[in-house]
Amino acid sequence: MLLSIVILIPLLGAWLPTALSRALGVDPARTAAALAATSLALILSQAPDVLAGATLVSGWSWIPTAGLNATFRLDGFGLLFALLILGIGLLVILYARYYLSPEESKERFYGLLLLFMGAMLGVVLAENLLLLVTFWELTSLSSFLLIGFWRHDADARRGARLALMVTGAGGLALLAGVLLIGHVVGSFELSRVLAAGPVIKAHPLYETMLVLVLLGAFTKSAQFPFHFWLPHAMAAPTPVSAYLHSATMVKAGIFLLGRLFPAFAGTETWFYIVSGVGLTTQLFAAYVALFRHDLKGLLAYSTVSHLGLITLLFGFGTPAGAVAAVFHTINHAVFKASLFMAAGIVDHETGTRDMRRLSGLARFMPWTAALATIAAGAMAGVPLLNGFLSKEMFFAETLQVQWLGSRYWVLPLAATLASVFTVAYSTRFVHDVFFGPPPQGLARVPHEPPRWMKVPVEILVGLCLLVGLLPALIVDPLLRAAGGAVLQGPLPEYSLALWHGFNLPVLMSGVALTGGAIIYFARRYYFGLHGYRQQRYDGRTLAEGLVALAVAGSRRLVDGVANASLQRYVLLLLLATLGVGLVGARGLSLAPIAALTPPDALAVALTAALAIAAIAATALHTQRLLALVLIGVVGLVVSLVFVRFSAPDLALTQLLVEIVTVLLLLLALYFMPAESPRESSRFRRVRDTMVAVAVGLGAGLLAWALLTRPFSTIAWYYLEHAKPQGGGYNVVNVILVDFRGFDTLGEITVLGIAAVAILALLQELRLVAPQRDWDGRPWAVERHPLMLRVLARPLLPLALLVSVYLFLRGHNAPGGGFIAGLVTGTAILLQYVAYGSDWARERLPWNYSTAIALGLLLATATGLASWAFGAPFLTSTFGYLHWPVVGEFELASAMVFDLGIYVVVVGVVMVIVGRLGALSGSGGRGT
Amino acid sequence: MEALFAIAIGTLTSCAVYLLLRARTFPVLLGLTLLSYAVNLFLFASGRLVVASAPLTDQGIEHFPDPLPQALVLTAIVIGFGMTALLVVLALRAIHATGGDHVDGGER
Incomplete structure (x- = not known):
């Protein structure tokens, strides 16, 4: 002590x-x-x-x-x-x-x-x-x-660096030596090490340990040939x-x-x-x-x-x-x-x-x-x-x-x-x-x-x-x-x-x-x-030369690899992934081990549709609008895949996200050229195709290997406990809001952060909305088609009703906060599209970024509330209520959490797409 | 069925990678969208393929699909949307800053 x-x-x-x-x-x-x-x-x-x-x-x-x-x-x-x-x-x-x-x-x-x-x-x-x-x-x-x-003195700085270099390097050698000593003696305590002299001296590693320890001692004590740092430390x-x-x-x-x-x-x-x-x-x-x-x-x-x-x-x-x-x-x-x-x-x-x-x-x-x-x-x-x-x-x-x-x-x-x-x-x-x-x-x-x-x-x-x-x-x-x-x-x-x-x-x-x-x-x-002239070359020259060499080498390496070209980075990243994947896949057998499911006509059709749409989108990517439509097709097929393979919640989510994403990309396209110039050289296209095929092949084989391995799962736990512990029949939703609620809280936080980041990026952005598209054609005069306007207005209350329904039933049937939030967001966006963002904002004057914060607070507060009852964070409880007309109705604390998710999702969709839309609406073309 | 699923994932990945390697922001955005489909499908596949069922315990279903990958993929889809949106806005800012939509901020 x-x-x-x-x-x-x-x-x-x-x-x-x-x-x-x-x-x-x-x-x-x-x-x-x-x-x-x-x-x-x-x-x-x-x-x-x-x-x-x-x-x-x-x-x-x-x-x-x-x-x-x-x-x-x-x-x-x-x-x-x-x-x-x-x-x-x-x-x-x-x-x-x-x-x-x-x-x-x-x-x-x-x-x-x-x-x-x-x-x-x-x-x-x-x-x-x-x-x-x-x-x-x-x-x-x-x-x-x-x-x-004296940091203003260059000699002092160099002397200090030299001393640190030599003694620091010696310290590393000493550390290695000490680790070996600990390995040999079985303890790092001096009392035991000093008593273990005969053991150490008889050990086959004795010379190694000795040299490492002596390197530490000699560098520190400026022994030849490491003495040169000491005279320079006189600065x-x-x-x-x-x-x-x-x-x-x-x-x-x-x-x-x-x-x-x-x-x-x-x-x-x-x-x-x-x-x-x-x-x-x-x-x-x-x-x-x-x-x-x-x-x-x-x-x-x-x-x-x-x-x-x-x-x-x-x-x-x-x-x-x-x-x-x-x-x-x-x-x-x-x-x-x-x-x-x-x-x-x-x-x-x-x-x-x-x-x-x-x-x-x-x-x-x-x-x-x-x-x-x-x-x-x-x-x-x-x-x-x-x-x-x-x-x-x-x-x-x-x-x-x-x-x-x-x-x-x-x-x-x-x-x-x-x-x-x-x-x-x-x-x-x-x-x-x-x-x-x-x-x-x-x-x-x-x-x-x-x-x-x-x-x-x-x-x-x-x-x-x-x-x-x-x-x-x-x-x-x-x-x-x-x-x-x-x-x-x-x-x-x-x-x-x-x-x-x-x-x-x-x-x-x-x-x-x-x-x-x-x-x-x-x-x-x-x-x-x-009159004796001091020698010009000594250990310092050597040491500093080595450092300069290392610095020059690293700089060349960095300049060679990091040339600030995203294309190059992506390529290197992909090649590295491919390489690591190849090393990891050595000895991987592709023969199926688990029983296979027989294919049916629908699966073949879905796969074909997916592949054709994706390949077409890639081949036609220079025509951007067309490519975007084809991507939308891919997204729809993916949601059908989820339907086919027993994931109704995923299908709903995918469908809604697809709509919002396409809308978002359309908006982006407004500010971008309608076509990509065909600028890649033939060599580059061939090379990229080869890389793409190789990576795709790797991903496909990996998926195949995964699907044909025996399956062990912890699904039974969730399936068994969803009702008794979480109070819901829809296991996916119970996992999201209850079993893995903490994950979900993190995820909606990430969403909120993304929205905030987008707000920050848009803050300074003054994009001039173009009068004409990039090919010089003027935009259509009629901005909000009549049919859409007539349809959109009655759709909003209906869509809101649907989202309430989806939200309430979410615990027991496909639905829940994520899906309901996306439905609400899409419905409001439809108003923006039909009437213009100024009109819509006048009538729905909510501050969506505040909504994100409120939703997060609500979700967090639900979690914290369980502390008040002495339970761990985000413990949920539920009970039943008998409502007239509706009948027995379940109320779970997890629903409040789900409500937080709902509010965050609506806020995020509106902040992202709404703000971007507003950007285009407030451009040079008046209302 | 498994082979078809793997082919779908492989094709999506290939197309996504090719688009990712393009020089303009828009194709890269499309590529990322495709890649997130592929990744989501792959994650989903870790629960294996179960036909004509649902993770709903009150429907008298015998053979359930694995609900855990489904829950993970659900949040992944939503977060993927947030990520795409962020990149869209970044791409727009890049146009604002450099006057073009080249991913490197200009020809090289």
Whole structure:
């Protein structure tokens, strides 16, 4: 519980700096510091137990089926990292307050910093590996935002994108690795995974898991060859660099190596991959760092190099190596954070970070120069500073490695060489900037920074000294707890004494210190260090080239497929459907399995009529009116098919919809050319015919296969329960308004939405009603034929009567709300056709769009009413009423629902066709 | 009977697809109408073919048709009408916007 709060305070409090600053004018730095300090205090309250060797695990299950639990773990290793994250985080918060200029959004900065802090805490305190990966990804995302904090700067944006790309991709690999671990171990909980080391190492998937996990760790910790994102991330504000590249972001990969050490380390594969990568990184980056002219660029490569050193130590796979790695992690975090801050101070006070322009700053800012010199000394491994101790342990370890056999000397030699370069670039950092002649051509005269900007540096440098002088007192308890947690076993013998006597590691240190100094001073004069041109091509060029290639490829693909031609899309869609259908139909036998019904003459006639009308409509589609009439014929035959195959309700509905649809299309035709130009090329017509035949064949065969398979149905349920439960004999209607009433409610809602959409589309539409048709012939003068007018008027009440009848009987006989609504709508439309829309609207002045809303409300209210009786939504009830003349009459609550359907359908028909008709009536031809 | 029904569905689909591939809005609308017939018939066929009957339980009928596909198809017919109407209005708007009835908003 407590651990989740520690994480949630910065994570959920990320918006507080902004909110409090806007609402109360509180300095966002204070808010952020208060939040971080609270978390730190909570962690410290647990520290005594953990330092005594306890491992606190707590949490609750979250998504147990996926093995994802919100479980947290605090042991020595987690405590160490939590302290680094929160402690250095606090110092960075203080430092940034003076570093950021007043115009910059401190609210955003501190919000992002807190977000990142919470994500990092999640990584180091997670007990569940999936949870760890989740937080891991969150650190990638929030660091992306932090690195790109200066979003107006193109370099910052590119650096941020690169970091996200590399670490994000590594995160995916890590996720895959973790999933495999969960598969092998049977749990994602660290306690079980760490105990399952022998199982994991013996498993055939060990190498796969290892590589995937290491990809995650190496990308995050900027190990060769994934190191290239880190120098580009230096485009971030310096406080961000100080935070991300000393104690947090890049240390997440180190953390992972340490965390999974018991599960993975100690094999030959582990040794060769991890220490090989670590050694290469350390050596290569230390060399490159020497040639960087940018202060932060030097520190960036130095960070990469030190991360390589730590990786190498873990790669040895020995307990003593792991302890040394943990120790150097602490020391590096402390001196690197202070160095970044010192670089930021120099930048802040002089306006440049270019070492070719900086010189002799010690006379302007002696205190800063002293602090930076001590920190750089720690980085170089000068005695009496913390870096010296861990470096001695490192040298000692390189002499102990067993794996290399007779070539044992390779490691100590390479380590010494890397240290020579480390000393050289550390010397350059101090000497180029603070010593020598006074600087030329600076924008302003530098001086010491504000008092409180130096305090974080002073604290960190003080720690360097204290650890260096009194290691047993200051750092030993923490190191023991953390080392024990990494090893999950007894600690090796190690000594933090300042002086072990004159032995080989001391000799290596001496060689490194003198060699480094010589190289620096020699290179400076003989090898033109300052004139060195930085290489133009690096990992970023490659990564960005890959991205550009992918973007260009996708664009070409999109342009090739999506050319905004509906014809093309329809064709592709049909071909894809055909392809999927073919794949799905493999092995489908067309032999009938169920008994067939014998054909009769009527069926043959209906099929023939249907086919002839459809084919004729298609063949004659360029003559639009004719084609429309033929489509109407098809629709009528379809309704006859429904009659033939025992679906009276469907037949009625189809018939009425057919009438309204033809009317609608006729209206549309009024505004369109009467004929389609024959423009398709012969090739296209042949191709389309082939596609059409293929798709039709597929549909026909599918229908055949469906009809000849054995039939199982749930119809008996509806047939049995329609009367006892729904109170109606017409099962189709009972299904619509009762059993599946919720579906129907959705469907009439869709209808209503369609009507609203049509209204919206018509709103802006100003179609000029043509005087002549598209062929230049004038329209007939007599607009409303006399015979129709005479007939239409008595038809309306009759039709309304019929629709009332259809509606009332709908529950027991063909009819119901849908059909009755269509009859009413058609009857009203007939008035429009016979007398013109203006005349009809004057006499039937209803607002049909309101009717749709009312109908929907009515149907919904019926459903809700059942809640009032404690029944589920849309439960229906019914009773019987004895009416004079009519006799016994049934009243069902479902009828009210059906009434809603009726009103909606009438409204929809009138809105759609009526409005469109009105459009043509109000055109240029007067009434 | 089943073969005839399948032939009817296949023919309707073929004609609908050919019309769907035309370049003018009106034939496409006709094609969609035909296609909705075909789809409705197909859905209806999932209840199999029962002759001379009705899903009415008070008529002393022995062999009932499946009422469930019927109910589904009934709403499908009505919704199909709503969809056709929407497309008609869209086509009209396209004429208003582009001055022609080509489905791509002009020759390509």
